[in-house]
Amino acid sequence: MPHESIQIIHEEHTALAAMLRSIGMMVERGPGQRSENFFEVLRAMLFYIDEFPERLHHPKESELLFPRVARLAPETKVVIARLDQDHAKGESAVRELQHLLLAWELIGDARRAAFDTAAKRYLAFYLEHMRLEETVILPAALKVLNDADWLELDAAFATNCDPLTGRYPLDPAYERLYTRIVSRAPAPIGLG
Numbered sequence: 001m002p003h004e005s006i007q008i009i010h011e012e013h014t015a016l017a018a019m020l021r022s023i024g025m026m027v028e029r030g031p032g033q034r035s036e037n038f039f040e041v042l043r044a045m046l047f048y049i050d051e052f053p054e055r056l057h058h059p060k061e062s063e064l065l066f067p068r069v070a071r072l073a074p075e076t077k078v079v080i081a082r083l084d085q086d087h088a089k090g091e092s093a094v095r096e097l098q099h100l101l102l103a104w105e106l107i108g109d110a111r112r113a114a115f116d117t118a119a120k121r122y123l124a125f126y127l128e129h130m131r132l133e134e135t136v137i138l139p140a141a142l143k144v145l146n147d148a149d150w151l152e153l154d155a156a157f158a159t160n161c162d163p164l165t166g167r168y169p170l171d172p173a174y175e176r177l178y179t180r181i182v183s184r185a186p187a188p189i190g191l192g
């Protein structure tokens, strides 16, 4: 039976990766005829990233998971330092992207290239970040952490309740945001 926290981390990565890929597809396609819809959905997706992964997922990795793994598996220290750095700049990176999107929406096509470039860089940055966690940190954690570590991690990650993992009943507070994303964004995250 895999540890609950590891499963939650995998599921949250899958949800975030799907979101990032949908953002990439939207940026490729561009606004087309329905630019109002395009900007609204992209805004909702970036807001989601700010709201869930940035506030709940990454802080728990940095505060609870990484220090234990770094202590017990010192060979992971260099990668963990890099991942911590990613976490530290993640929030400002997504805020910056939100700002660049707003500039494109309000000022027009002159600002499109700046958003496109930043969005592509951001997507690559996050996919690589999660790849490193999955291939270096989680396998090391499975080797070195003990039952008490897992109990604490499982309890901490179980409170994230990210609605896009499909694991939890939807918090009514996030229903509008979730519906907006899923009904209008392209696959893999949405149906639009």
Ligand SMILES: [Fe+2]
Pocket: 057, 058, 061, 083, 087, 129, 133
């Ligand atoms: Fe992370």
Ligand SMILES: [Fe+2]
Pocket: 009, 013, 057, 058, 061, 130, 133
């Ligand atoms: Fe992660």
